[in-house]
Amino acid sequence: MPRGQIQVVYEEPDARIVVMDSLTFCDARVGPGDVVIAGSFAGATAFAFALERRVRGLVAHAAGVGKDSAGISGLAFADRFAVPAAAVETMSARLGDGQSVFEQGIVAYANATARALDVHARVSTVEAAYRLVKAGPGRVTANAVLVERRQRVVLERDGGRVVLLGSTSFVDATNGSDVLCVGSHGGRVNALPLLVAPPRGVIFNDGGMARDRSGMGGLATLDEIGVPAATVDAMSARIGDPESAWHTGVISARNEAAARLGVLIGQPAREAGEAMLAPRH
Structure with a gap:
């Protein structure tokens, strides 16, 4: 997708599924009714961009999980705000490619809030996204500042x-x-x-x-x-x-x-x- 683009793949009056290559694209176009599927790694620093928009749910990329499980650290972070979140298996989808995560991704990890909605390992991203649409509102406060931007x-x-x-x-x-x-x-x-x-x-x-x-x-x-x-x-x-x-x-x-x-x-x-x-x- 062109840089900055978000794609709405499902929409009903109070909920959407939106796909993007990077969670840094979360701006005023994204809001509390949205389940976001992104090519970003599923870490806390990446999830912060979406959580500031008070999204309904998240699916991103495990990115090798990596040192100290940083690639999936966003799952526990999202749980703190009662936001369901999952990460797809590293080799199932391309990093930085939201369409690949949505169409090819297979969930490898899910937080407790997502598991309560029957999102778990081996579920496809498509299945997970439609299950996350049923999530209730999270607990992120309006105007919360979660992203660290300093140099x-x-x-x-x-x-x-x-x-x-x-x-x-x-x-x-x-x-x-x-x-x-x-x-x-x-x-x-x-x-x-x-x-x-x-x-x-x-x-x-x-x-x-x-x-x-x-x-x-x-x-x-x-x-x-x-x-x-x-x-x-x-x-x-x-x-x-x-x-x-x-x-x-x-x-x-x-x-x-x-x-x-x-x-x-x-x-x-x-x-x-x-x-x-x-x-x-």
Whole structure:
């Protein structure tokens, strides 16, 4: 789907099922009657975008589950607000592709609120979505602020910085000389904002790679404009947590632009970030 698009696949007077590639697309178009199916990882930091809109239910991607089960940490987070949520099996659907999650996804994990609606492992996303339509209202208060948007500088050198960001959707014009270490998966949808405001380099999480190696799909997109990009292994760092990526991440994939700077598979993310930050001649 085009960036930012949401697709309504079912609608009745007080409920809808909406599909989107990223939960960062949750804006005024999304509201309390909606069951949201997204290509995002099912972590707390991703779910926060939808929970701020007080959605009825959520299905997203397990993204390899990963270190400390960060890929599905949103399930317990949603339970706190009585919002049913599920995550599809990593290899069943493409990361960053809401249509794939909806049409191909098979539920692997569900929270207690979802299980009470008979959403459980081995149910298709389509079946799960229609069951979640029956959910009652959650307990998210109006105007709740759940998304952490701040930027954190962890390294500064002449001519550039390494900046930690929860999501590539937070990138702005001030980041043009920065290497970004982000909590986002490396799917194409998360590379697209960087085409508008290209950084010096970027390090993502690979989200367990997922179907069709979609968890690193954005690396080739960034190669086209000469931006060095790499992913860290989902088992080495918590997806959604850029500090974890920076401190414990291990590079699992890189694009050609990053390889030319000496970024290596198996290298600590900190070393890769410093290589991207080094002066270029």
